[in-house]
Amino acid sequence: MSAPTLSTRKPSPAPRGHHRPAGRDSAREEFVRALRRNISAHGFLIGAVLCFSFFSWYPMVRGFFLAFQKTEDGRTTWAGWSNLSYVFNDPAFWQAWRNTLLFTVLALVLGFAVPFVIAVVLNELRHAQGYLRLLVYLPVMLPPVASVLLFKYFYDPGYGLFNRIFEFFHLPAQQWLQDPDTSMLSVVIAATWMNMGGATLIYLAALQGIPGELYEAAELDGAGLLRKIWHVTIPQTRLILSLLLLMQIIATMQVFTEPFLLTNGAGPEGSTTTVVYLIYQYAFNFNNYGSAAALGLVLLVVLAGFSAVYVRLSRSSED
Amino acid sequence: MASNTLVSRRGAGGLRAGRRRRVRASDQGRQRTLISPAQLGRRRGKTVYWIVLALVVLAFTLAFLGPLYWMVTGGLKTTQEVVQSPPTAFPTSIHTENYSQAWNVMDLSRLLFNTLYYAFGALAFQLVLDVAAAYSLSKLRPVFGKVILGMMLATLMIPATVLVVPQYLTVLDVPVFERNLLNSPWVIWLPSVTNAFNIFLLKRFFDSIPRELLDAAAIDGASPLRTLRSVVLPISRPILGVVSIFAVVGVWKDFLWPMLTLPDPSRQTLNVGIYSLAGGVPENVLIAALTIASVPTLLIFLLFQRNIMSGLTAGGLKG
Numbered sequence: 347m348s349a350p351t352l353s354t355r356k357p358s359p360a361p362r363g364h365h366r367p368a369g370r371d372s373a374r375e376e377f378v379r380a381l382r383r384n385i386s387a388h389g390f391l392i393g394a395v396l397c398f399s400f401f402s403w404y405p406m407v408r409g410f411f412l413a414f415q416k417t418e419d420g421r422t423t424w425a426g427w428s429n430l431s432y433v434f435n436d437p438a439f440w441q442a443w444r445n446t447l448l449f450t451v452l453a454l455v456l457g458f459a460v461p462f463v464i465a466v467v468l469n470e471l472r473h474a475q476g477y478l479r480l481l482v483y484l485p486v487m488l489p490p491v492a493s494v495l496l497f498k499y500f501y502d503p504g505y506g507l508f509n510r511i512f513e514f515f516h517l518p519a520q521q522w523l524q525d526p527d528t529s530m531l532s533v534v535i536a537a538t539w540m541n542m543g544g545a546t547l548i549y550l551a552a553l554q555g556i557p558g559e560l561y562e563a564a565e566l567d568g569a570g571l572l573r574k575i576w577h578v579t580i581p582q583t584r585l586i587l588s589l590l591l592l593m594q595i596i597a598t599m600q601v602f603t604e605p606f607l608l609t610n611g612a613g614p615e616g617s618t619t620t621v622v623y624l625i626y627q628y629a630f631n632f633n634n635y636g637s638a639a640a641l642g643l644v645l646l647v648v649l650a651g652f653s654a655v656y657v658r659l660s661r662s663s664e665d
Numbered sequence: 666m667a668s669n670t671l672v673s674r675r676g677a678g679g680l681r682a683g684r685r686r687r688v689r690a691s692d693q694g695r696q697r698t699l700i701s702p703a704q705l706g707r708r709r710g711k712t713v714y715w716i717v718l719a720l721v722v723l724a725f726t727l728a729f730l731g732p733l734y735w736m737v738t739g740g741l742k743t744t745q746e747v748v749q750s751p752p753t754a755f756p757t758s759i760h761t762e763n764y765s766q767a768w769n770v771m772d773l774s775r776l777l778f779n780t781l782y783y784a785f786g787a788l789a790f791q792l793v794l795d796v797a798a799a800y801s802l803s804k805l806r807p808v809f810g811k812v813i814l815g816m817m818l819a820t821l822m823i824p825a826t827v828l829v830v831p832q833y834l835t836v837l838d839v840p841v842f843e844r845n846l847l848n849s850p851w852v853i854w855l856p857s858v859t860n861a862f863n864i865f866l867l868k869r870f871f872d873s874i875p876r877e878l879l880d881a882a883a884i885d886g887a888s889p890l891r892t893l894r895s896v897v898l899p900i901s902r903p904i905l906g907v908v909s910i911f912a913v914v915g916v917w918k919d920f921l922w923p924m925l926t927l928p929d930p931s932r933q934t935l936n937v938g939i940y941s942l943a944g945g946v947p948e949n950v951l952i953a954a955l956t957i958a959s960v961p962t963l964l965i966f967l968l969f970q971r972n973i974m975s976g977l978t979a980g981g982l983k984g
Contacts (some may be wrong), residue, residue, distance in 0.1 A: 383805060384807045384808055386888075386889050387806065388801070388807050390893075391797070391813065393793070393794035393797060394794045394795055394797065394798035394817075394858055397856070398859050400835065400840070401855055401856040402820045402859040403820070404840065405834075408834065409827065409830065412830070466699065467721060468721075469698050471721065483974065484729050488962065489935060489936050491939050491955070492736070495939075495951065495955055502748075505748045558697030561697065561699060578699075599824075600824045600826045602921055606920075606921075622826045625829075626829075626921075639830055642826075643827075645826075646823065649824055653822065
C-alpha cells in the first residue's frame, strides 16, 4: 500500500484544533498535513469499509427494497404492499409468531433465571469455582451440530436418556420433540444448555463487583438471605440484568439453528416453526425472496420496538 | 426504596462491623459475598456449605460433563448398545473402529480441513482489516471517521437473520465485480470482516493506549503502519487474543450461512457436512463423528480459557 508512506516525513500532528495558526504558510502546511493524515487514515480503513459496503450496508438497503419487489422469470418488478399482505395473510405467520413468543418467554424463564441463580450460588462457593465455571461454559464451545444431535438422542422416546431418568423417578414417559405440546419446551431446554454459559459468566463478573459492605449493612438491619438477594444483589446488578434481558430477547426471537436441527424446523404440527424459520422457508424452499424480506422487515420492526422500550426503561430508571 | 434505607443506615455500626470482618475476609483472600464469613464459620454453616458444594459439583459434572461422557463412550459402543435401554455406563466392548469408520465414511478429514481453512482465513482477514480499521478510527481519526464507526455499529442493531436473505442474494452476484461467490472460501472470509463487535472491542482497547506513546514513535519518524506494527500491536496482545478466538470460534460454530453458501459437499464445514450425512450412517458412527468434531474447539477452549472468559466479560459490559 502506498498510502502510509505518504506521511513518513512528518511526525503525526496532534488532533485537529490543537494548532494555533501562526500565518498563511503554516495554515497551508497544516492543510497539507491534514490531507496526508487523512489519506493514510482512509487507507487503513478502506478494506473494512469495502467489506461492510458489499456484505452489510448494501444488503441492508437491498433487503428493504426487496420487501417491496417481486421477481418472476428473472425480471424484478415493484410489488407494492403485496408481499407484506401475503405474509400477513399466511396462517403460518401467526403460528410462527406465537411459537417465537412462546420460545422467547420459555427461554427467558429458563435462560434468564437459571444462569442468574447459578451465578449467585457459584459466587458463594469458596472451592472448585474455576472448575465449575469451566463446566458451565463448555457447551458454548461445542459445535452446535454436536450438542443438538446429542440432545436428539437424549429426547428419543424409546431409548433416550431423559425418559430413562423419568422412569427412574416413576414419572410418565414423554414424547418430547414429537409432541406438539412439549416440542418447544424441549427445544428451549436444549438451547439453554447450549447457550447459558456466557450469561452465567457475565452475571458472575457483575456479582463480584458488588461491594461487600452492602451485605454487611443489610445484615445489621436484620435482613435474611432472600431479602439480601432482593434488596442488594438484584438492585446492584440491575443494569447488567436488564442489558442481558434485552440482548436475550433479541437473540431468542431470532432463533433458528436449534429448532432447525432438532425438529427439522417445523416440528410436529408446525409447533416449532419460528419466524426466522418461516423466513428461511419463504426464501429457500419457495424461492419467494420478496415475502422473506417483507417478513424480515416485520421482525426488524418488532425487535426495534423492543430496543426502544428498553432504552426508555433504562433512561427512566436512571432518573 | 427499601434498598436505599438499608444502605444509608449503615453508618457507624457498619464501619465497626466492617473492620471486624475485614480481618477474616483478608485471611481468606477474597471479597465478601451474600453469606457472611461469620455464618460460614459456624459449625452448622460449615456443614451446609460443604453439602451445597458437593451437590453443586455433582450436579454440574452430571449436567455438563455427563453428555460429553455419553458422547465419547457412545462412539465406542456397538450400534445395538447405543440404542439399548437401559443404557450402559461403560461400553461392554470397546469399538475404536467406529472412530476410524466415521473418519473415513463421513470424509471428516476434508470437512475438518475445510473448516480450519475457513476459520483461519477469516481470522487472517479480520486481523488485518479490522485491526487496521480500528487503529485508523481510534488513532488516525480521519474525517467522517465517526460517521463510519456509527454506520458499522449500526449493523449490530440489525438482526443477523434478517440480513441473511439479501446477503445471500448479494453473494450470488456481487455488484461491481459481478462474481458469484457460492462455494468459494471468500463467501466466508469477506463477510466475516463485517464484525462490528470486534472492531468495537479493538477500537476501545486502542483508545486506552496513551497518545504520547504514538507521538514519540512519530517523532522518531515512524509511519502510521510502522507505529501500528511496532508500538500498538505488541501492547494489544490480550485483545488480539480475544478477537482471534472469537473469530475462529464464530466460523467453527456457524451453521445457517455455510449451509446456504457452500452447498457443494466437498466444500462444506464440519457442522453442515455432519448434519447432511447424519441420516445415512449408524448411530455409533455418527456419535463418534460428533466427538471428533468437538475436539478442536474444546482444545481451543481448554488452552485459552482465561482469554476467552476475560474477553466474554469485556464484551458483556459493553453498555
